[in-house]
Amino acid sequence: MTRCRCFSILLLAALVSLSLPAVAQTSLFTVRVQYGTTAASYTEGATLTVPADAIGVATPIIVTITYRGAATADIRVAEVAGHTDFSIPTEPQLPVTLRPNDSFAVSVRYLPSSGTRVSGQVGFGYTEGRTSGRVSVSLAGVAPEFSFSYTPQGGNATLVEAGGTVSFPATAVNATSQSVFVLTNRGSGPGAIGPVALSGADFQLVGAPLRDTVVDAGKDVRFSIAFTPKQLETSQGLLAVNLPNRQVSFNLSGTGSAGVITYEIVREGIAAAISPNQAILMPEAVVGDKTTISMRVRNAGNADGVISAISIQGAGFALSDVPFLPLTLAPGASAAFTLTFSPTQPGWSSARLRIGADTFDVRGAGLGPQLAFAYTVGETTSSVQSNGSVFFTPSQVGRSTSALFFLVNNGTAPATVNNISITGTTTAFTLSGTPGLPLTLSPGATSMFTIQFAPTASGATTATLKVDANTFTLSGTAAAPDALPAYRFEAPSGSQEPMKQPAISLTLAAAYPLPLTGALTLNFFSNAEVPSPDPTVQFATGGRTVNFTIPANTTRAVFAHNATQIGVQTGTVAGTITITPAFATDTGINLTPTNPPALNLVIPASVPKVLGFELSAKTATSITLIVRGYSTSRAVTKMDFQFTPTSGENVSTTSLSLPVEGNFLGWYQQTQSQQYGSQFTATVTFTLQGDVKNVTSVSDTIQSVAVTLTNRQGVSASQSVALR
Numbered sequence: 233m234t235r236c237r238c239f240s241i242l243l244l245a246a247l248v249s250l251s252l253p254a255v256a257q258t259s260l261f262t263v264r265v266q267y268g269t270t271a272a273s274y275t276e277g278a279t280l281t282v283p284a285d286a287i288g289v290a291t292p293i294i295v296t297i298t299y300r301g302a303a304t305a306d307i308r309v310a311e312v313a314g315h316t317d318f319s320i321p322t323e324p325q326l327p328v329t330l331r332p333n334d335s336f337a338v339s340v341r342y343l344p345s346s347g348t349r350v351s352g353q354v355g356f357g358y359t360e361g362r363t364s365g366r367v368s369v370s371l372a373g374v375a376p377e378f379s380f381s382y383t384p385q386g387g388n389a390t391l392v393e394a395g396g397t398v399s400f401p402a403t404a405v406n407a408t409s410q411s412v413f414v415l416t417n418r419g420s421g422p423g424a425i426g427p428v429a430l431s432g433a434d435f436q437l438v439g440a441p442l443r444d445t446v447v448d449a450g451k452d453v454r455f456s457i458a459f460t461p462k463q464l465e466t467s468q469g470l471l472a473v474n475l476p477n478r479q480v481s482f483n484l485s486g487t488g489s490a491g492v493i494t495y496e497i498v499r500e501g502i503a504a505a506i507s508p509n510q511a512i513l514m515p516e517a518v519v520g521d522k523t524t525i526s527m528r529v530r531n532a533g534n535a536d537g538v539i540s541a542i543s544i545q546g547a548g549f550a551l552s553d554v555p556f557l558p559l560t561l562a563p564g565a566s567a568a569f570t571l572t573f574s575p576t577q578p579g580w581s582s583a584r585l586r587i588g589a590d591t592f593d594v595r596g597a598g599l600g601p602q603l604a605f606a607y608t609v610g611e612t613t614s615s616v617q618s619n620g621s622v623f624f625t626p627s628q629v630g631r632s633t634s635a636l637f638f639l640v641n642n643g644t645a646p647a648t649v650n651n652i653s654i655t656g657t658t659t660a661f662t663l664s665g666t667p668g669l670p671l672t673l674s675p676g677a678t679s680m681f682t683i684q685f686a687p688t689a690s691g692a693t694t695a696t697l698k699v700d701a702n703t704f705t706l707s708g709t710a711a712a713p714d715a716l717p718a719y720r721f722e723a724p725s726g727s728q729e730p731m732k733q734p735a736i737s738l739t740l741a742a743a744y745p746l747p748l749t750g751a752l753t754l755n756f757f758s759n760a761e762v763p764s765p766d767p768t769v770q771f772a773t774g775g776r777t778v779n780f781t782i783p784a785n786t787t788r789a790v791f792a793h794n795a796t797q798i799g800v801q802t803g804t805v806a807g808t809i810t811i812t813p814a815f816a817t818d819t820g821i822n823l824t825p826t827n828p829p830a831l832n833l834v835i836p837a838s839v840p841k842v843l844g845f846e847l848s849a850k851t852a853t854s855i856t857l858i859v860r861g862y863s864t865s866r867a868v869t870k871m872d873f874q875f876t877p878t879s880g881e882n883v884s885t886t887s888l889s890l891p892v893e894g895n896f897l898g899w900y901q902q903t904q905s906q907q908y909g910s911q912f913t914a915t916v917t918f919t920l921q922g923d924v925k926n927v928t929s930v931s932d933t934i935q936s937v938a939v940t941l942t943n944r945q946g947v948s949a950s951q952s953v954a955l956r
Contacts, residue, residue: 260301260360261367266294274369283421284344284375286477295354295369296337299330309357310338317344317373318352347377347419374449376423378475379416380482385409392482398471400459400486408460410438415473416452423447424476432469434461435484461488464534491537491561493588498526498568506592512585514573514596522574523596529587531561539588546583547701548575549594578602578643581701601675602643603702608636616704622697624685624708632686639680639699641673648672649700652681656695660687661706689819716815716823717742721831728833730841730864733772733799736831738789738813740782748782748823750789750815754800758807760837760866762900766909769809772799804909806837806864837865840941845951848915852929855955859914863943866910868896870942878956880926881933890916932956
């Protein structure tokens with residue numbers, strides 16, 4: 233009474249019909265042609281196309297005729313006519329007598345001399361009794377023939393022969409230009425391209441075709457070659473393309489272009505070359521006076537060089553006669569400006585000179601008062617230079633240590649100090665007992681003040697002490713605070729149901745004295761038959777990470793909106809949800825244990841669940857049903873349907889079982905199924921046939937249909953749908 237016509241999961245089952253090639257049949261002979269792995273019966277009057285791998289590569293063809301008469305037939309002639317690319321390499325021994333169902337074969341060779349389509353004919357002359365005749369097989373030979381061209385970036389297409397050169401336009405150093413390389417099959421048949429290889433440090437393949445890519449006649453394949461020069465000199469490379477009968481190669485050539493800025497220091501008319509990051513030493517100057525030198529910039533490259541900035545940073549240093557910016561220097565051109573050193577205090581002064589992207593250290597000695605510096609930590613006194621470091625005794629967070637800092641004038645004139653301060657993002661270092669400013673120190677005089685280190689976070693902490701233009705790095709370390717108490721999760725026990733939101737909470741075993749911040753991280757490990765990441769497994773607030781806080785001297789984690797619990801969506805896939813916490817102080821000190829205990833929520837593999845069963849479409853002779861549900865094991869082996877007939881109607885088939893494991897496996901193995909976990913929608917169409925009594929159509933003989941789903945865990949609950 234019922235017959236299943238199609239089944240889909242978002243399933244579609246199709247009836248596949250196959251047919252064999254028509255067998256050529258004449259009154260006396262049948263013909264079969266084989267080349268490579270292809271064999272086919274030949275129909276008289278047709279033309280069989282035979283492809284070759286490449287020009288000069290032969291394709292063997294076996295032409296076999298079979299005698300279907302009732303007497304005997306003599307094959308007296310076997311010959312090839314038409315284009316000379318077709319030939320019979322070995323002449324057969326003729327005549328040959330064939331009895332009924334005997335066969336005779338001749339070997340024909342197609343050896344293409346060009347990519348042009350050619351035609352030929354294999355003929356067999358025969359006699360049967362007093363009757364003579366001829367059997368002919370028409371052949372067409374096709375072969376690929378490749379030509380090569382390239383289009384440089386911003387240029388025109390250029391043909392290139394094997395062994396020729398692919399030239400790239402002059403390209404800025406460290407920039408990239410691309411040429412599109414084209415292999416065109418101008419032959420009559422398809423051709424395969426082997427691996428494409430490239431050598432040359434400055435060249436790279438982009439989008440190279442896969443090995444054994446087939447290019448149809450009249451088509452082409454394209455890929456790009458990227459050129460990224462690292463120097464001005466010409467770069468060379470080699471492109472190799474493997475074809476079935478040969479390897480062709482092409483030279484790659486490109487030149488880098490850039491402006492190269494060089495530098496010279498001019499002292500008293502004498503120029504000396506200097507490189508970036510080298511030190512420039514200024515002539516000594518008395519405090520209040522100045523000295524100068526000239527600096528010359530020159531473009532030694534092969535393209536325009538642009539200098540966008542010329543500046544100097546450092547007390548006592550200045551620039552003059554600076555050219556207008558941005559400064560463009562043609563190859564070989566130069567420009568100059570003046571550096572001035574005007575020290576405001578004795579001793580060494582430094583500055584940073586920037587020219588474009590290059591920098592130089594500039595130093596100058598000022599003659600006059602000279603400040604020296606030292607500090608005492610505990611019972612140890614250490615001298616320290618400007619830009620040096622002051623090291624403090626290690627302390628614990630919440631405690632403090634200190635250093636006594638000294639200023640001594642070792643110069644020949646009074647020294648004046650206008651600023652003593654600490655800069656930096658930390659508040660762990662503070663000053664006390666600083667002298668009144670401005671401070672004047674006579675030659676040989678000393679002044680002091682205290683620096684206190686009170687860390688608020690563990691680990692290394694630094695800040696900068698400034699004494700006028702002199703800077704010192706303040707460096708201290710602090711031990712970590714108390715360890716985090718043990719913690720526990722509160723969550724429903726046992727296995728979790730799919731598509732639920734159990735609530736969990738986090739509690740410390742003891743109150744912690746500092747405020748804490750933290751995060752819960754959720755991971756899901758699927759153990760379904762076809763594993764899936766199931767993106768629906770997440771926190772109820774969205775995502776797989778949720779933040780929390782634990783106020784000081786409390787134990788319970790607080791989530792958004794002051795909630796002390798957070799929901800977890802269990803999804804529809806069998807597996808384990810693992811939730812791991814991380815803890816830190818509000819100042820960023822990590823308190824998370826090395827191997828933090830995690831909460832595991834297990835979603836077991838279970839029988840399928842039918843979420844919905846409905847009629848999708850109904851015609852006079854068919855019904856289409858939709859089944860929606862999930863299977864945590866991501867497998868369904870069978871769908872069983874129970875048909876309830878309309879009262880007064882006789883239905884011969886009341887139940888039908890469909891083996892669907894392969895269909896479901898195909899669905900669950902698709903990447904697109906993972907976004908639905910184990911959920912599915914199955915569409916099943918039944919075609920009905922038979923006679924009716926009291927209703928108007930065959931489909932009206934069915935009152936209702938019930939469905940159950942089966943997997944390796946068991947059978948789902950039944951659901952039914954009324955059809956009338």
